[in-house]
């Protein structure tokens with residue numbers, strides 16, 4: 625199968641979108657359930673899309689909080705992380 629220049633360019637653009645969404649998926653979580661995000665192929669729109677890995681009807685994503693932010697918000701975090709943050713003077 626031979627691809628035309630336009631098809632090759634379109635494929636490269638899709639690859640870049642896919643990579644960009646992958647980076648967002650690594651850094652963020654679902655805005656509804658804070659679950660993992662996954663990149664999947666939307667066959668109706670013929671584009672990759674970012675969806676919640678738990679429930680694909682969930683919409684939106686948020687930046688995952690750091691251990692420091694979680695600790696300051698009152699969440700339990702691993703003791704060794706607390707010790708490290710205290711040693712560094714972060715908390």
Ligand SMILES: [Zn+2]
Pocket residue numbers: 654655656657658659676677678679682
């Ligand atoms: Zn979700």
